[in-house]
Amino acid sequence: MTEVLIIGGAGMIGRKLADRLAADGTVGGKKIDRLVLQDIVEPAAPAGAKFETRAIAGDFSKPGLSDELVASKPDVIFHLAAIVSGEAEADFDKGYRINLDGTRLLLEAIRQVGGGYKPRLVFTSSIAVFGAPFPDAIGDEFHSTPLTSYGTQKAICELLLADYSRRGFVDGIGIRLPTICVRPGKPNKAASGFFSGIIREPLNGMEAILPVPRSVRHTHASPRAAMGFLLHAAGLDSSTLGARRNLTMPGVSVTVAEQIEALRKVAGDAAVALIREEPDQTIRTIVDGWSRNFDPQRSLALGFRPDASFEEIIRIYQQDELGK
Amino acid sequence: MTEVLIIGGAGMIGRKLADRLAADGTVGGKKIDRLVLQDIVEPAAPAGAKFETRAIAGDFSKPGLSDELVASKPDVIFHLAAIVSGEAEADFDKGYRINLDGTRLLLEAIRQVGGGYKPRLVFTSSIAVFGAPFPDAIGDEFHSTPLTSYGTQKAICELLLADYSRRGFVDGIGIRLPTICVRPGKPNKAASGFFSGIIREPLNGMEAILPVPRSVRHTHASPRAAMGFLLHAAGLDSSTLGARRNLTMPGVSVTVAEQIEALRKVAGDAAVALIREEPDQTIRTIVDGWSRNFDPQRSLALGFRPDASFEEIIRIYQQDELGK
Numbered sequence: 001m002t003e004v005l006i007i008g009g010a011g012m013i014g015r016k017l018a019d020r021l022a023a024d025g026t027v028g029g030k031k032i033d034r035l036v037l038q039d040i041v042e043p044a045a046p047a048g049a050k051f052e053t054r055a056i057a058g059d060f061s062k063p064g065l066s067d068e069l070v071a072s073k074p075d076v077i078f079h080l081a082a083i084v085s086g087e088a089e090a091d092f093d094k095g096y097r098i099n100l101d102g103t104r105l106l107l108e109a110i111r112q113v114g115g116g117y118k119p120r121l122v123f124t125s126s127i128a129v130f131g132a133p134f135p136d137a138i139g140d141e142f143h144s145t146p147l148t149s150y151g152t153q154k155a156i157c158e159l160l161l162a163d164y165s166r167r168g169f170v171d172g173i174g175i176r177l178p179t180i181c182v183r184p185g186k187p188n189k190a191a192s193g194f195f196s197g198i199i200r201e202p203l204n205g206m207e208a209i210l211p212v213p214r215s216v217r218h219t220h221a222s223p224r225a226a227m228g229f230l231l232h233a234a235g236l237d238s239s240t241l242g243a244r245r246n247l248t249m250p251g252v253s254v255t256v257a258e259q260i261e262a263l264r265k266v267a268g269d270a271a272v273a274l275i276r277e278e279p280d281q282t283i284r285t286i287v288d289g290w291s292r293n294f295d296p297q298r299s300l301a302l303g304f305r306p307d308a309s310f311e312e313i314i315r316i317y318q319q320d321e322l323g324k
Numbered sequence: 325m326t327e328v329l330i331i332g333g334a335g336m337i338g339r340k341l342a343d344r345l346a347a348d349g350t351v352g353g354k355k356i357d358r359l360v361l362q363d364i365v366e367p368a369a370p371a372g373a374k375f376e377t378r379a380i381a382g383d384f385s386k387p388g389l390s391d392e393l394v395a396s397k398p399d400v401i402f403h404l405a406a407i408v409s410g411e412a413e414a415d416f417d418k419g420y421r422i423n424l425d426g427t428r429l430l431l432e433a434i435r436q437v438g439g440g441y442k443p444r445l446v447f448t449s450s451i452a453v454f455g456a457p458f459p460d461a462i463g464d465e466f467h468s469t470p471l472t473s474y475g476t477q478k479a480i481c482e483l484l485l486a487d488y489s490r491r492g493f494v495d496g497i498g499i500r501l502p503t504i505c506v507r508p509g510k511p512n513k514a515a516s517g518f519f520s521g522i523i524r525e526p527l528n529g530m531e532a533i534l535p536v537p538r539s540v541r542h543t544h545a546s547p548r549a550a551m552g553f554l555l556h557a558a559g560l561d562s563s564t565l566g567a568r569r570n571l572t573m574p575g576v577s578v579t580v581a582e583q584i585e586a587l588r589k590v591a592g593d594a595a596v597a598l599i600r601e602e603p604d605q606t607i608r609t610i611v612d613g614w615s616r617n618f619d620p621q622r623s624l625a626l627g628f629r630p631d632a633s634f635e636e637i638i639r640i641y642q643q644d645e646l647g648k
Contacts, residue, residue: 092491131567140467143468145486145568147567149487149491152483152486156483156484159468159480162470162476163470163473243455243471244455
């Protein structure tokens with residue numbers, strides 16, 4: 001009997017993960033018998049699943065909810081729930097309540113089950129744990145000095161995950177996701193939105209705005225690569241990790257100019273012509289504080305696989321979202 | 325009107341700090357009008373203080389206590405309160421309650437005062453935020469991967485201190501203290517106890533046990549140097565710190581063999597003859613997980629001053645504790 005729990009199952013990553021588990025029918029080589037999906041709104045069950053599914057709506061930070069979620073002793077828990085960066089900065093209390101207190105309640109709920117219960121917990125952290133100034137490529141031993149409350153909350157949860165794992169209460173792995181690109185859906189107002197927008201909008205025949213210079217460098221992973229990270233983390237032999245349970249995932253580091261040239265290769269000059277440069281100093285200042293490149297030797301050695309190129313990232317969007 | 329608050333005022337560092345403030349009469353160049361001392365047991369007021377003193381006994385992790393402590397808006401807060409490493413490892417809940425929840429309650433209490441209140445908060449962190457494997461000397465950008473719950477709690481508080489400072493709720497500085505040597509008082513059972521014991525016991529005509537090889541390297545600071553760090557942090561212009569609010573303090577890195585040769589210089593062969601080697605594999609394993617040396621360029625550039633040598637560390641013990 002293998003049960004999987006996805007906390008934050010209604011988000012973009014959560015829905016794609018549920019779909020993938022339904023398609024695979026297995027996780028870490030084990031046949032899935034039951035999938036439980038939690039989110040603040042009731043998550044949709046994946047289509048075509050050959051296992052039992054259950055959806056739970058509830059506030060992750062409410063005392064008692066995590067106890068309910070782990071009472072059935074799920075074998076693998078994907079913890080994706082989070083207040084995003086902008087909201088955690090705008091609402092200090094809410095960010096700490098969901099991103100920190102919620103995670104701590106989950107860890108405590110797991111610990112309190114007892115009787116040798118020690119699930120694999122895959123926690124999605126973020127490259128926001130790093131804060132400028134940076135080296136050219138951030139290595140595996142670079143310190144966490146976040147410049148947002150969101151990054152602070154993720155960095156704290158990484159420390160808790162490692163300590164609870166070291167003490168034998170949980171078998172945790174934290175994965176720091178790069179920026180997900182190409183994000184499906186509508187344009188949004190996130191400062192990072194343009195990284196996806198300058199690809200997604202032209203591929204859909206719409207104009208896109210580029211608010212930063214083409215020299216800006218950033219690291220990306222496709223949603224498909226992110227699924228690969230999550231599933232690989234779920235099945236990884238954690239004895240190879242030692243006490244350092246948090247890993248920077250490998251991505252594709254490119255400049256905006258290189259993104260645009262990849263778009264030209266895939267969709268031609270007409271698509272590129274839909275990108276309009278409209279410099280925005282506010283966005284530029286935010287983006288200048290972000291990391292540009294990584295040297296994630298550990299995760300590569302542990303078998304985590306990045307997209308092959310930014311061109312592949314674009315083709316994955318076409319295949320998975322546009323059905324091409 | 326300048327008020328100073330010492331949280332953890334009954335401990336070794338807290339008592340020495342109160343005495344020093346009483347002797348100086350000032351902190352960060354400002355005349356002290358009132359000193360408030362808090363601890364779980366009522367701290368003794370320093371002798372000869374020319375300012376008002378007040379002692380408060382109470383559990384630092386009890387909701388409401390920190391609100392009471394900051395209601396009078398102390399200008400400088402020294403937060404020294406902690407469950408020590410061994411106890412935080414033995415009692416998981418107590419460690420998190422005091423070392424993490426207590427600190428968070430303090431930060432929240434400060435934030436809730438409002439009206440522009442933004443005290444200088446000097447937080448004593450620890451080199452326990454670092455976990456093996458280490459480089460030969462730990463630089464200012466090395467990551468925090470603690471191997472104890474105590475180190476985890478200190479690393480989390482560092483992150484909170486930085487975020488609350490970045491948001492403008494407090495003006496925090498975290499100082500990572502090296503091992504304090506020579507600790508006054510009786511031998512204790514801490515794994516690190518022998519670093520002080522092999523100096524203190526011979527200087528008091530008693531036998532000392534050395535449980536590790538003489539090749540073991542470690543970093544030390546005298547209690548007097550630690551006072552210097554605390555007072556310098558209290559008066560530092562924090563605008564020079566940027567967002568990175570936590571600093572590794574400079575110490576004296578020596579092998580046990582070098583400690584012993586320094587003892588020989590100060591107190592002769594007869595003192596050294598009182599050291600008995602009695603290898604203890606348990607202690608050796610613990611000590612092998614500890615950092616050996618640091619390269620704390622930031623704190624040195626900011627004017628924090630280490631002891632000149634291990635010989636000076638011994639002479640400080642003689643002067644301050646033995647009245648020589």
